[in-house]
Amino acid sequence: MRLWLAPLHGITNYAFRNGLYRHFGGIDFAITPFLPVQETSKLNTRNWKDVWPKNNTAVPTIPQLMGNKPEHFVDTMNALHDMYGYEAFNWNIGCPVAQVVRRRRGCGIMPDPDAVEAVVRLVATKTQYKFSVKMRLGLKQPAEGLEILQRIEDYPLEFVVVHPRLGVQMYDGVPNLDQFDLFYAKTSHRIVYSGDVFSVDDYHTMKQRYPQIDDWMLGRGLLRDPFLAERIKGLPVGDIRARFLKYYQLWTDEMLAMVKEKSTLAKLKELWHYYAHLFHVSPERLQQLLRVNDFDTFFGQSLELMK
Ligand SMILES: Cc1cc2nc3c(=O)[nH]c(=O)nc-3n(C[C@H](O)[C@H](O)[C@H](O)COP(=O)(O)O)c2cc1C
Known part of the structure; x- marks a missing residue:
């Protein structure tokens, strides 16, 4: 079993991540909060402190990218590779924040499977990097996510993170596991599950339902209880x-x-x-x-x- 620290924009920056790792155990991998992609000449590397290698020594960490122009991904990934040696990247197509969605970024791109496929295709053909996506069920309906899964099925993605809510739901209600069942059945990509694992019981309930999933992402659950990853792994938490x-x-x-x-x-x-x-x-x-x-x-x- 692998436990991932979820990207939480505005919270899990490198200082927070390192504080967490220094004091609590159990996290195996992390994805950073998103960085915008840009063409080479416009890249603003001043904001890249979060991905400086010296700030990310404790846990293998994948930079998360956000954008919608295929060439911008290639440019940004090349820069992050050349400057810092990164070879794996994650694409955020799940952020539901209105300003992001309005600009067809994050979850805002989910109703446009052609645009999603264009990015995945260019990254696959123009680079050697490992690439993964982090998605929701859809922006407004699960049919969007199902279509995307079909489009990306034959590309060599490292994994797909699914947070089984719609964008329009934001964080309301509970993850829709019946829809997630359909997603899970539809893809042969490795799935990383993300959503509402708040306790050891939640983890066991989910693991029982999806015994083949080995990658579990913890976000708000780990904020509520920084011992959660240790507890899930059965480590003694002490005082x-x-x-x-x-x-x-x-x-x-x-x-x-x-x-x-x-x-x-x-x-x-x-x-x-x-x-x-x-x-x-x-x-x-x-x-x-x-x-x-x-x-x-x-x-x-x-x-x-x-x-
Ligand atoms: C404050 C906040 C910020 C988030 N920022 C990001 C982000 O930058 N990138 C991303 O892919 N997901 C982001 N998410 C979504 C989480 O990574 C995660 O998928 C979601 O919260 C569900 O998991 P949880 O119930 O374990 O928190 C954010 C969620 C919250 C609550």
């Missing part, structure tokens, strides 16, 4: 509070060293939506915490919630 506290304090210090207090506070507030699960914090108490706008008060109160 959860003490281990989490050490992680939390060090990671907050690192954030403060990199960005202003205000940004660190905003990030901690975002994360506490997840950590509230680990420490069984009631919605009312969480709201109370999130209303605090002074960093030191917030940090002090958050430590109290871990007791």
Whole structure:
């Protein structure tokens, strides 16, 4: 079994990933949050800190790309290969955010199987890199995803990550496993499953339903419970509070060293939506915490919630 850290844009940047790996085990591979593809002359490499090799030594990591122009993929992949040695890339065709979809990127490209195939074809014919896609069921209907699976079936993809929701659903409801069954039956590509694995029980339920899937991606589940990968692998987790506290304090210090207090506070507030699960914090108490706008008060109160 291989456990993957999901790309979570705005959260799982290299600093976050490294903090996670330093303190918690169980993750075997990671995909970065997406980078836009561009033609060579317009590539903005200043934003590529996230994929610098020295920032990605702990766990094999695949850069994720977003875009819709086939040549831009080839240019960007060549640059990432030549500058940093990357040989595997993932394409995000699942992002449901409105501004992204409007520009026919992310999930916005799913209703256009010709455009999807054009990228996969050019990458396969013009490069030697390993290529994978990360998709949803579709933007508006599962027929879109099924058509894409058919189009990409004969290309040499490394794997296909499926998050079984529609783009228009965003993160509402639950993954549609009946539709995922159809997807799974339709493709011979290796599948990486992504979606709502929040506990060891969730993992076992899914593994029972899909015994042949060996690649499981953890996103929000790992934010809610950073011990989740260890637990799934049956590793002893020890003193959860003490281990989490050490992680939390060090990671907050690192954030403060990199960005202003205000940004660190905003990030901690975002994360506490997840950590509230680990420490069984009631919605009312969480709201109370999130209303605090002074960093030191917030940090002090958050430590109290871990007791
Ligand atoms: C805040 C947030 C940011 C995300 N950013 C990305 C991204 O950059 N690329 C991507 O392919 N998926 C992204 N996703 C989707 C996740 O990788 C994952 O597929 C999805 O959250 C379902 O898995 P989970 O239930 O384990 O979180 C994001 C999800 C969230 C909640």
